[in-house]
Amino acid sequence: MATINKIMRAFTREGARGKRFTPEMELRRALLNCLLWESQFYEDGVAIADRIKALVPLVAPERTAELAIAARETMKLRHAPLLVVREMARHPTHRALVADTLARVIQRPDEMTELLAIYWADALGPQQQRKRQPVSAQIKKGLARALTKFDAYQLAKYDRDGAVRIKDVLFLVHAKPKDAAQEKVWKQLVDGELASPDTWEVSLSSGKDKRETFERLIADNRLGGLALLRNLRLMQKAEVPRRTIAEAIDAMRTDRILPYRFITAARYAPDFEPELEAAMLKSVKDYARLDGRTRLVIDVSGSMFAPLSAQSEMTRAEAACGLAILAREVCDEVEIFTFSNDVVKLPPRRGFALRDAIIGSQLHGGTYLGKAVTEIDREADRLIVFTDEQSHDQVPAPKGRGYMVNVASYQHGVGHGPWTRVDGFSEAVIAWIAASEQTMH
Structure with a gap:
């Protein structure tokens, strides 16, 4: 009996007595902090991903779907929720919820191609030749609904070279456009005729004056919050006026930015700590005390x-x-x-x-x-x-x-x-x- 009890005990990596969780609790624990396939201090990313895969069929379908949506919408994670949906598609008990869950989870066009890359990853052979297994009907249905979310700018911004392109998704799922305008945009996507997006990456790589480019992007509200944080040091180096940067930080949306990103931004641009601190705290001003x-x-x-x-x-x-x-x-x-x-x-x-x-x-x-x-x-x-x-x-x-x-x-x-x-x-x-x-x- 003592041997059995010892086997059933759980311990943390530092040796303290832990607890064996229910599959749902364990899936929540593995998922809501997971940057997929990226190693952590005590465990490598493959082990964590494999644990998520094993747990999905052990958790009730409705709760699995809720956890995937919470990981994307509340915890702002991108890749791990896609893995959960892919695993849901494997199991008859979970398949009926795949389309609805996938349509909620996908919030950027490139997440459609990432989902397919995850879906087909198991088929990589020794020579790394991909055998694309047929995509399930529920996955297709979810992708088709997700496709209708995006406008021409978003599609152009995220239509990048890779094993899977957004037009491949369009061909695969046979989505129906919402209206004639969207049908036209999709034709331009297929024909490679979408206008180049006016993003900071495109503008800065074009060789134009960096200060002028940043000032224009800020004035036109074309620099999202995360891009703003990532480029503070570059904007300072380009001699963008401090007042312009400070006003942009003050006006930025904070609802999709995790708190630690402000701390990291302040590490690289300490001159803007007062503005970054105010932006970070903005998200809690209406919280209950x-x-x-x-x-x-x-x-x-x-x-x-x-x-x-x-x-x-x-x-x-x-x-x-x-x-x-x-x-x-x-x-x-x-x-x-x-x-x-x-x-x-x-x-x-x-x-x-x-x-x-x-x-x-x-x-x-x-x-x-x-x-x-x-x-x-x-x-x-x-x-x-x-x-x-x-x-x-x-x-x-x-x-x-x-x-x-x-x-x-x-x-x-x-x-x-x-x-x-x-x-x-x-x-x-x-x-x-x-x-x-x-x-x-």
Whole structure:
């Protein structure tokens, strides 16, 4: 019996006792933080993708579809939801929901070609020759509905060279245009006659004056929020007036930008920290408040400072900092701590000053979350922990309301039992905590 119990136990990568989740909980955990096929500190991207594939048929079809949609619309992830839909198409229990789910999940034209690339990936042989297996009727139906979402500008912007082109999708699914104008656009797409899109990539690569190009794109509202953040340093180098850039940051939409991206932008363009901080906090101005006393606890152990993925310069610590900054704004009374080998209480800072305090609070070593909770969890209405959940020691139950905000995709974690787990590094996790407590009142 002891041997069986030992086999059934689950442990985190740092050795603390974890929990075996239900398939739905495990799929949520793997999916909502997943940058598909990109390795994390403890697990490689292939292992995480394979786990998602194995879990899909074990979760109720309706819940699987809801998770895919939440990953795209709430957590703003692009690739992982496509993998889930592709796996749904394999299983008779899930197929009926594929078209509706795919039509919701696809929000950019290139996601149609990415979906097909994922669909056909299994057919790669030893010589990397692709055998394109027939595409299921539900996938075709979902792609056909998604195609009608996009205008000429969007199709031209994302019609890139590759194994699968957008016109290939059009031929494959035999979509019906909404009207004569869309039919004309699709004919231009097939004939290669769509006008070149007026994007910052096209404009800057054309050799035109960079300052003039950026000023025109900003004036015409042609530079999206993420593109603006990515190009701040280049705009400074091109001597775009500071006021022009600052006004663009102030006017940008923040609803599709994850909090940590502002922290990364500030790393490369520190002159714009005040504007970036204001834009980052804009998304929480209408959130419900967290009344009473709150303690925020941020994991600064070594694993949190590995990149979010192999292709990213951003770290899970930055993701956690972004969430902590936002959470601090909705708390009436708050104390903030970090943990690694030690527990450190921070001064009551806000915005990027809080980020600096978090990162510089202590050496980034072990993960003694249990010790931190034991020391911190007293005389508060709620405890919110931002972590990858890979603890060395056992984590006790919270004394009041306890939230374990998980910012990684690892299989096992410690935030179980009385803890309320929230997976993801979108600002939506803070909104969910506030909204859920309002519902309880």
